[in-house]
Amino acid sequence: MWQCPKCNEQLEDQFFACWKCDTAQDGSTVVSEQQFKAVESGGPMDEEMAEVYEEIQSNFPAHTVLADLSKMVAWLLALLGLAGAGYGLWLSSLIGGFAVLVVAKSLLGGAIGCLLFLAIAEALRMLGSIEENTRMTTALLEKRRKR
Ligand SMILES: [Zn+2]
Numbered sequence: 001m002w003q004c005p006k007c008n009e010q011l012e013d014q015f016f017a018c019w020k021c022d023t024a025q026d027g028s029t030v031v032s033e034q035q036f037k038a039v040e041s042g043g044p045m046d047e048e049m050a051e052v053y054e055e056i057q058s059n060f061p062a063h064t065v066l067a068d069l070s071k072m073v074a075w076l077l078a079l080l081g082l083a084g085a086g087y088g089l090w091l092s093s094l095i096g097g098f099a100v101l102v103v104a105k106s107l108l109g110g111a112i113g114c115l116l117f118l119a120i121a122e123a124l125r126m127l128g129s130i131e132e133n134t135r136m137t138t139a140l141l142e143k144r145r146k147r
Contacts, residue, residue, distance in 0.1 A: 028144045030137070052139045063128025067121045074117035081110010
């Protein structure tokens with residue numbers, strides 16, 4: 001057990017910070033989820049957070065880039081599917097009903113590929129924001145410890 005230095009709440013050892021007032025054992029303030037949400041939604045953040053946020057954004061853009069890339073691939077596949085369907089329609093006007101299969105396959109393939117890469121993009125974006133939060137917490141704590 002340990003006692004919160006700020007509000008004197010009794011806390012179990014496995015807790016890193018006080019659940020009531022976000023104060024860590026050493027008395028430093030832990031950045032709360034609400035503060036992160038405020039930052040993510042473009043809300044107010046203090047100078048220190050803005051600084052750390054910028055640092056992290058410039059150091060770890062990989063997830064964002066990959067997510068954008070996946071999204072581009074998704075739309076490309078959708079376009080390819082439509083193009084394939086168009087080709088199939090043109091083909092069916094030449095050789096008849098058999099080419100309808102090409103149309104169906106193209107539309108289905110395009111749609112599945114598009115959805116798949118959209119899902120990948122979303123997962124990457126989520127991974128990125130989770131990692132960002134973790135890094136931000138670490139960076140902020142480090143900064144406060146140095147003071
Ligand atoms: Zn407390």
